[in-house]
Amino acid sequence: MTDAAHGPLIGRDRLWHPPAYTAGYKTSVTRAPSRALVAMGSTLSEETGPAFGRDMLGEMDNNLILNFTGQPAVGERIIMHGRVLDENARPVPNVLVEIWHANAGGRYRHKKDGYLAPLDPNFGGCGRTVSNAEGRYEFLTIRPGAYPWPNGVNHWRPMHIHISVFGHGFGQRLITQMYFEGDPLIARCPIVNTIPSQEAISALIAPLDMNASIPLDCLAYKFDIVLRGRRQTFFENRREGM
């Protein structure tokens, strides 16, 4: 039996993920490889990966309400929490989770974002943490606003938080986005709809989690992240000649 940090990675299900070419999301049209991917089993280059210790984290790194200026950012206060798991449903401990998102008005702190909504002088827009021994992570932040973007004439991004996650192998590297339960813009979003199935889209929608909310303080949303797993049979690791 292998553990969550060793062994060959389970192949990606490319029909579950968005394909590279998605006409509805226009920027993908010229950025999508047109040749077939060269597929083969993972090697040590994918099975190993960088490690990040909790000692590199600052005290406020996972508190996006306070980590920019020390004064609170404007918006609906929320906890975002969940577990990093693998496809074998095992926790993935000690991995770096990074997030970034727009402010409560739907504006990013980025020179290329010229949306009408103003910057919040106290919101930087990013946070990071390292999953604990049970794979758990949490952030305190504000709920980001929806915003328009120039894909179609009147396309809007639903409220979302970008998430970057490491596994224990470089081949597990994943970036995705978390959406909020009940947002009517989810079904209308061309980026959401790059995902082929409703079942897969649902995996990116965080439910409101009243049990984790703090009375008179903040609401909570639960978002579990699933990374590629590793094959687990004993025979995988048989010695030569067995």
Place this chain on the structure above:
Amino acid sequence: MPQKLDQLRESPSQTAGPYVHIGLTPNALGNHGIYPDDLGTTPIKPGARGEAITIIGHVRDGAGMILRDALIESWQADAAGLYPSPNERRGKADPNVTGWARILADFDTGDWVLKTIKPGAVTLPQGGVMAPHIALWIVARGINIGLQTRIYFEDEAEANADCPVLARIEHKPRVQTLLAKKVSTGQYRFNIVLQGDDETVFFDM
């Protein structure tokens, strides 16, 4: 009905979007004050063993435009071919090699630069030797799922010829797209083409 498999599905990927630098390299963007330093500014520390090399490249799309918003992560072995990873079981890697970097396309020119040491060949536990290479993972607006590719070196012809990964590429002329071209001693050029006739080989592994 058969038994249920107690398995989960990988979280579906979504594009990193145009604002990925806010999250992953805020200081490079000019958003100072959150983290003292960005992560992955270099894959080596002073004293790293091996040949110091610089690789310069860009990422080009199917319309011939150079991306100025691409973010690339690199992962490599040390000069002896060992990975600086907790799950490397073949030996202890050079403590001055972290192996991992975040490389940004220049916001104006689109050129990216990786200063590192040339990795060693990687002997696989199941047999076979992978030629010296650097694994890359490329994300940007318009890329729905991170693209996996590798930098090999044109001056490692013998090792490249025996590499089991390069051997999997059926259309042999396309192997050229994975070879960093030597410009001068220690200097290489590696352009990535997302789409088109000279499209880079991307992997699913």
